Amino acid sequence: xxxxxxxxxxxxxxxxxxxxWQALHQIVGATALxxxxxxxAYLAKxxxxxxxxxxxxxxxxxxxxxxxxxxxxxxxxxVWMGVHxxxxxxxxxILISLYTLPKVTLYPVxxxxxxxxxxxxxxxxxxxxxxxxxxxxxxxxxxxPPVYLKSARTLHLSRWQTILTVLFPATLxxxxxxxxxxxxxxxxxxxxxxxxxAKQGLGFLIINAMQLLQTEEMVAVAVVxxxxxxxxxxxxxxxxxxxxxxx
Amino acid sequence: MSRVGWIRIAVIAIAIxxxxxxxxxxxxxxxxxxxxSEMADALVHLLISGQDNDQILRTFGIVVLxxxxxxxxxxxxxxxxxxxxxxxxxxDPFFAxxxxxxxxxxxxxxxxxxxLSAIPIVLMGVATAIVAMxxxxxxxxxxxxxxxxxxxxxxxxxxxxxxxLLKLPAxxxxxxxxLKLAVSYAFIGVIASEFILAPAGLGRVISxxxxxxxxxxxYALMLLLIIVATVVNMFxxxxxxxxxERRGIGKA
Amino acid sequence: xxxxxxxxxxxxSLSDVTRVYPGVAGTPAVHALGPVDLKLKRGEFFxxxxxxxxxxxxxLEVLAGLQQATAGTVTFEGRPIAGKVPDGIGVVFQEDxxxxxxxxxxxxxxxxxxxxxxxxxxxxxVDDALAFMGLTDFAxxxxxxxxxxxxxxxxxxxxxxxxxxxxxxxxxxxxxxAQTRLLMGDEVLRLWRRTGATILLITHAxxxxxxxxxxxxxxxxxxxxxxxxxxxxxxxxxxxxxxSDAGFGEITGRLWDNLRGESxxxxxxxxxxxx
Numbered sequence: 001x002x003x004x005x006x007x008x009x010x011x012x013x014x015x016x017x018x019x020x021w022q023a024l025h026q027i028v029g030a031t032a033l034x035x036x037x038x039x040x041a042y043l044a045k046x047x048x049x050x051x052x053x054x055x056x057x058x059x060x061x062x063x064x065x066x067x068x069x070x071x072x073x074x075x076x077x078x079v080w081m082g083v084h085x086x087x088x089x090x091x092x093x094i095l096i097s098l099y100t101l102p103k104v105t106l107y108p109v110x111x112x113x114x115x116x117x118x119x120x121x122x123x124x125x126x127x128x129x130x131x132x133x134x135x136x137x138x139x140x141x142x143x144x145p146p147v148y149l150k151s152a153r154t155l156h157l158s159r160w161q162t163i164l165t166v167l168f169p170a171t172l173x174x175x176x177x178x179x180x181x182x183x184x185x186x187x188x189x190x191x192x193x194x195x196x197x198a199k200q201g202l203g204f205l206i207i208n209a210m211q212l213l214q215t216e217e218m219v220a221v222a223v224v225x226x227x228x229x230x231x232x233x234x235x236x237x238x239x240x241x242x243x244x245x246x247x
Numbered sequence: 248m249s250r251v252g253w254i255r256i257a258v259i260a261i262a263i264x265x266x267x268x269x270x271x272x273x274x275x276x277x278x279x280x281x282x283x284s285e286m287a288d289a290l291v292h293l294l295i296s297g298q299d300n301d302q303i304l305r306t307f308g309i310v311v312l313x314x315x316x317x318x319x320x321x322x323x324x325x326x327x328x329x330x331x332x333x334x335x336x337x338x339d340p341f342f343a344x345x346x347x348x349x350x351x352x353x354x355x356x357x358x359x360x361x362x363l364s365a366i367p368i369v370l371m372g373v374a375t376a377i378v379a380m381x382x383x384x385x386x387x388x389x390x391x392x393x394x395x396x397x398x399x400x401x402x403x404x405x406x407x408x409x410x411x412l413l414k415l416p417a418x419x420x421x422x423x424x425x426l427k428l429a430v431s432y433a434f435i436g437v438i439a440s441e442f443i444l445a446p447a448g449l450g451r452v453i454s455x456x457x458x459x460x461x462x463x464x465x466y467a468l469m470l471l472l473i474i475v476a477t478v479v480n481m482f483x484x485x486x487x488x489x490x491x492e493r494r495g496i497g498k499a
Numbered sequence: 500x501x502x503x504x505x506x507x508x509x510x511x512s513l514s515d516v517t518r519v520y521p522g523v524a525g526t527p528a529v530h531a532l533g534p535v536d537l538k539l540k541r542g543e544f545f546x547x548x549x550x551x552x553x554x555x556x557x558x559l560e561v562l563a564g565l566q567q568a569t570a571g572t573v574t575f576e577g578r579p580i581a582g583k584v585p586d587g588i589g590v591v592f593q594e595d596x597x598x599x600x601x602x603x604x605x606x607x608x609x610x611x612x613x614x615x616x617x618x619x620x621x622x623x624x625v626d627d628a629l630a631f632m633g634l635t636d637f638a639x640x641x642x643x644x645x646x647x648x649x650x651x652x653x654x655x656x657x658x659x660x661x662x663x664x665x666x667x668x669x670x671x672x673x674x675x676x677a678q679t680r681l682l683m684g685d686e687v688l689r690l691w692r693r694t695g696a697t698i699l700l701i702t703h704a705x706x707x708x709x710x711x712x713x714x715x716x717x718x719x720x721x722x723x724x725x726x727x728x729x730x731x732x733x734x735x736x737x738x739x740x741x742x743s744d745a746g747f748g749e750i751t752g753r754l755w756d757n758l759r760g761e762s763x764x765x766x767x768x769x770x771x772x773x774x
Contacts, residue, residue, distance in 0.1 A: 009337040024360075032360045089251045090258060100431040100480045102438040105450065105472050108457035108465055112279045180347075188349040195351070195443050196454075203352070207443070210355035218359070222352040233347030234340075394594040400565050401590045402610055403583065416600040494599045495643030 034216045043220040056224075058200040063190045065122045070129025070186045071179065077130070078137025078178070088138055099131040104192055111197060121193040121201075128189030129182040136178025140171035173243040180236040187229060281466050289467035299452055299464075303471070306441060306449035309365060313372025313433040318426050321377045325384025325425075335385070345378045354440055368440045368448070375436030376429040383425025387418030420490045427483040434476055510541040510697045511562060511665055516571030517722070518557050530722040532557045534571065537716065537725065539665070539697055544688075546700045546708035548754060549718030550765040555701045556593070558723065559669050562699065563590050575665065589663030589696075593670040597642040597653045604629065604638040607656040614661075621660075628656040631693070632686065648672075648679045652686070659690065666690075668700045672707070680704070681739045684711050688738060705758070709750040710741050717757040720764040726757050 018036050025035040034042075046052050077095075081088040107124055114120030148170055152162040194203025202221050209218035263283050269275045270282035281289075293299060328335050353374075357367035391414050399409040415422075441450025449468060456465035517533035532554035539545055549555050560566040561573060564584040573580045575588060584590075598606050607628055611621045629635050632652045642650050651671055658666065668687070672680040684707060691698050702708050708715045715729045731750055733741060741747055 005336075006340065010340050012337050013341045028360045033356065086251070086254070090255045094255065094259070096484070097477050097480055100435075101473060101476050102435040104435075104439040104442045105453055105469050107442070108453065109280065109469075111457070112462075184347045184349075188351065191349050191352060192439065192443070195355075206352055206355050210359060213359070215356075215359055218355055222356060225352050226348050229348040230344045233344050237343060392594060392596070394592045394596045397560075397565055397590070397592060398596050401563070401584050401588075402613055404613070408613075413598070416598065419600060493641050493643060 031213075032215065034219060039216050039219050039223070042216040043223060046217065046220050047224070052205075055200055055202055055205050059190060059194065059202045062118060062121045062194075062201065063125065063187055065118075066125030066129065066186045066190055067183065069122065069126035070133055070182045073126065074130040074133025074178070074182055075137055075175075077134040078175075079141065081134065082138040082141025088142065092135070092138065095131055095135055099135065103127055103189070104196070107193060107196055110193075116197055116199070121190055121198060124193040125186045125190035129186030132181040132185060133178045136181070137171070137175050140174035140178070141167075143174065144170050173240065176236070176240050176243055180233065180240060183232065183236060184229065191225070278460075278462065281462050283470075285463065286466040286470045289463040290470050293464065293467045294471075299449075299468070302447055302452050303449055303468075305365075305447060306437065307475070309368055309372065309448070310430075310434050310437045313369050313376060313437055314430045316369070316373050317376035317380050317429040317433055320373070321380025321425065321429060322384050322422065324377070325381045325388070328381065329385055329388045342378065342382055350374055351439060351443075354443065358444060363444070363446050365446075368437055368445060371440040372433040372436040376432040379428040379432055380425040383421050383428065384418070387421030387425070388414065390421060391417040420487075420494050423487055423490055427480075427487050430483060431476070431480055434479075438472065508541050509538045510543075511539045511573075511575045511699075513537045513558075513562060513568075513573050514571055516558075516561060516568045516573060518554070518561055518566065519569045532561070532723045535724060539699060542695055542697055543713045544691055544698045544700070544711060546702055546712035546715045547718060548702055548705055548708045548715060548758065549723060550720050550758060550762040551703060552765055553718045553720050553761070554723030555703075555718060556669055558718075559590075559667050559699065559701050563588055563667050565590075587664040588667065589658035589661055589665070590667045591651070591654050591658055591669065591671045593673050595642075595647065595650050595654070595674070597650045597657075599642050601641075602638065603634055603640050603642065603645070603653050603656075606642065606653050607634075607660055609657055610661045624660045624662075625656075628659045631659070631690070632656045648675050648683060651675070651683065655686075655690070659694070662694070663696055665697045665699070666694075668698065670701050670703065673703070680707060681710075681742070685738050687711060692735060705751045705754045706742060706747075709747055709754065710737075710739060715750070715754060717754055718761075720761040726761070727753075729753060 021033075021036050025033045077091075081091050081095075103124075106127070110120050110124050110127075114123060144167065148166050149162070152166045157165065190201075191203040194201035195207050198204045202225055205221050206218050209215070209221065266275075266280070267282045267284060270277065270280060270285075328338060351371070354367065354371050357370055361367045361370070395413045395417055396409070399413055404412065437448075438450045441448035442454050443450075445451045449472065453465055453468045453472075456462075456468065514536055515534045517535070518531050520529040520531055522528040535558065537545075537558075547555050547558060557566065561568050562575075562580070564573075564580045564582065567582055575585050578585070598609065601609065604625060607625045608621050611624060616624075626635070626638075629638055632655060634649070634652055634656060637645060637649065642653060645653070655671070671687075672683050675683065687698070687700075688711060690696075700708070700711060709731065712731055713733065715731065716725045717727050717729065718724065719726050729750060732746075
């Protein structure tokens, strides 16, 4: 019953968003913002096209590498700062202020180092995703109730058994929150990089369409990205809820 | 200051010194990164010359405007949504998804609609910030203890008195957390918009300096942004901690 | 030893009171309380004990005017209570209801300021109440800096300054440790003697009820009714040392005889209780 309610709520939101879109279209005019129906029709034509596939693939590849970097580096920093208390205490405020920094401004530095290359966009994406993963992993490890570790000792678990059967499951729910936020921000970073300076990718496609005033294409690509992010987030949230319910 | 604080300063100082040394020794190409001392020097000269001061003020003005709109609007919307449980329930999946979607992809749409002016930038600032304030308001109102409603009854207080004298102060720490997020999100939204495409502003100037290979100016302004963002965030963070501690709410 | 003789006039009463919570969205209605009859004599200390979920708090809230009785009449000082907390009733809740954004002093002054009392009088009454509750040194502190017991004293001070004639205490010490509870009990007795107010105390602790009260009402499992009302016969001048009195064990024993079966019911062991 709860699940059907939630589905109904999602449908309501989608309808409201479509109506708002239509209303905005009526207000600002067709040249500025195409209405939903033609845009979705355009979308149906665009998605199977080779041009779209190429750019979507470019974004996906870049996002994939950036995500691996975000997760790998973020988890490593998080575990280190969670286990080594002093590093955590010293580093946490630094990471937090980096987290709240508008990182777009640093993109030129990345460009100066890597040039207009895939590695530059990957680096920029990873710069966004690393911090939430690191911060939440660190906090997950720090928040393990000491009684878990005492129990592990009284049960005579070895170091590895403790890590695998106690520490890993105890930290997992919070780590997954970090992974979800890291996913979101990595995607944002990759798209920003493509919007600012790139010759391929969906971010580039949007900016290019804007400059050519192809508003249908611009909105259609935005809708695709919106749907991709929303669905991925829903999936990760679902995993998160399952893990939290278990704890 | 605590030992940890000193170590932190030392770590940052060493990192800056290493960067300085690498640049001076030529390990890092001058065309890629300039030494930190030169960045600071360039920043001081730039500010004294005043050539970009209007751009800087414009940007910070827009950030403040977007943050104020988000804080007031987000609070008002939060109060309204909280009063309507059915609406709130429907909006929950929307809030859960909002920050997962790179809303930035709609910035070009805003430009096409409103033209290349300050309006789309303010809107992007508000769009990134306001939902954080709404969520914080809902959280704060959720955590107003039930018993306060009873206390209000015992003191024979009306709805408005209860809201102003009990619910608002009870929710205050959460509202401040929302304000803190709204400010830093507005900052990110505005700077990113200016950076990608804008008629003027700090982000635009940095972006132009990059295209013109004017590294001194580019790094000077980046340094300025980093300093301002860090100082503002540290200040808000300190106030936030102070409020939370006084209330005995677990500090982050 | 003089036995306390509370005034024989009725200060507050419930006659034939029931409270049924209507079912929400398909859930069945819950009959929480009653029918209950209770006459509180002016100046007496009355305790209500009963298993958890038996409607004790409902009883208190109906008497305070925080909830409407489904049936029956509730009166305070001869006037019926209708949907509003009457002047002269003070309530201290189980939950910590101190305002964390105000200092201890401002917490205590809250009600007086609401009523527009003149500042000099506020200062006198608040200082007096804080001194009485041993909070003078903490007047400028915030509740978060105090222990749970101290915070509950802040709430009592906030009620005290309004000079209530009937004080309702809803398990005010439920969250405190056993020793602190005994000491807080002493405080309440002092307060009761000094103010001359009528006190109704809701508690699940039999010893607390036995030590503090003139009369104790033992309530059944839901829907709550009084099974027996026990008079303790303690002198008005009493304190927590009474727990070593021989009569004390007798009273708690008698209450437990009444409540054992009911408590088991609320635990879900109805079969055992019946046997």
